[in-house]
Amino acid sequence: MIPRKTYTVDEAQKRLERYCVYQERCHKEVTQKLYEMKMIPEARDKIIVHLLQHNFLNEERFARVFVRGKFRIKKWGKQRIQLELKRKDINKTIISIALKEIDMNDYFDTFNTLAEKKTATLRETNIQKKRKKLADYLFYRGWESQLVYDKIRELIP
Incomplete structure (x- = not known):
């Protein structure tokens, strides 16, 4: 069995800084990373405070x-x-x-495009099954039910 590398607080802090700079991270991801590095709770807290103070974590x-x-x-x-x-x-x-980062015009355009593309690819002959497949696809992607049902009525009469 290979022994796990241990980190000092400074080493772990530098490593987590690079981790946060590479891509935006949330507290949960950083805490998980520190847990995987086998850091003690006091060290984890100290590192998270440092990351917050220096705006690595927001x-x-x-x-x-x-x-x-x-x-x-x-x-x-x-x-x-x-x-x-x-x-x-x-x-x-x-x-x-x-x-609020999502522009509502883009939101509806994207939804309409996605629904129309998916409808075009459905090869189902049974109308009920076709409607269900489209609804399942759109619901899985997280679109609101009212939007989905209105669009299904429009695309598959």
Whole structure:
């Protein structure tokens, strides 16, 4: 069995600084990383305070970047984004602030494009099954139920 590397507080702090600079991180990810590094609770707290004071760690900034990325790249709806942020223990207030990053015109355009593309690829002949497949796809991506049902009525009469 290979012995695990141990870190001093300074080494762990430098490593976590690089970890946070590479990509925005939330508190939960940083805490998990420190736990994996087998740091004691006092050292973890000291390092997290340092990261917060030097702006390496910022929950609001993380949430804003997360929202923009998941919406633009993965085409997720607000429901899915909200759920994923809650899983990362992000505060509800910060989530609502971050969701304002999404322009509503872009939101509806993306939703319409996504629904139309998916409808075009569905090869189901049974209308009910076709509707269900489209609904499941859009719900999985986190789009609101009212939007989904209205769009299904429009695309699959």
